[in-house]
Amino acid sequence: MSDYRIGYGEDIHRLIEGDHLLLAGVRIPFGKTALAHSDGDVVYHAVADALLGSLALGDIGELFPPSDKKTVGLDSALIVKKAVNLVGENGYRVTNIDVVIQLERPNVASYKAAMRSNLANLLGVSLGAVSVKAGTNEGLDAIGKGEAVKAVAVVLVEKAQ
Numbered sequence: 001m002s003d004y005r006i007g008y009g010e011d012i013h014r015l016i017e018g019d020h021l022l023l024a025g026v027r028i029p030f031g032k033t034a035l036a037h038s039d040g041d042v043v044y045h046a047v048a049d050a051l052l053g054s055l056a057l058g059d060i061g062e063l064f065p066p067s068d069k070k071t072v073g074l075d076s077a078l079i080v081k082k083a084v085n086l087v088g089e090n091g092y093r094v095t096n097i098d099v100v101i102q103l104e105r106p107n108v109a110s111y112k113a114a115m116r117s118n119l120a121n122l123l124g125v126s127l128g129a130v131s132v133k134a135g136t137n138e139g140l141d142a143i144g145k146g147e148a149v150k151a152v153a154v155v156l157v158e159k160a161q
C-alpha cells in the first residue's frame with residue numbers, strides 16, 4: 001500500500017433533554033444530551049470511523065454492534081483506542097487529524113483545547129497534529145434547530161518505519 005492513506009468519518013446524534021454533552025471526552029454542561037447506545041460522543045465516533053476508513057478496516061458499527069449489550073453506555077474513548085490499535089497493527093500511524101463539530105448551542109470554543117488534548121493523547125500525536133473546529137448550522141435543518149449534533153473527521157495516516 002501507499003505510504004500515506006486518508007480516512008473520512010462522520011456521525012450525528014439526536015439531542016434529547018438532558019444535562020450534558022460529551023464531545024471528544026469533554027463533558028459540557030448543557031440542557032440537552034445525545035441520544036445514544038454508547039456514551040454518545042459524536043466526535044470520537046467520527047474519529048474512529050475516519051481511522052478505520054483510512055485503511056479500509058470497516059466501520060464502528062461492525063466493531064461495536066449496537067445489538068451487543070456490552071456496548072450500552074460504552075466509553076467511546078475505547079472505540080477510538082481500538083481503531084488506533086488496528087491502524088498500528090496494520091503498520092500505520094496517525095499523521096494528523098482535522099475535526100469539525102456542528103451544533104447550534106452551546107458555544108464550545110472554550111472546550112476545544114481540552115478536546116484537542118484528549119484526541120492527541122488517544123491518537124499518540126502532538127497537539128499540533130490535532131485540529132478541532134466548531135460551528136453552527138445557521139439555524140438550518142435539524143442541527144440548526146438544536147435537534148442534533150454532528151461531527152466530521154478527516155485523518156491522514158502514514159506507514160510506520
Ligand code: MG
Binds near residue numbers: 011012013040041042
Ligand atoms: Mg455515534
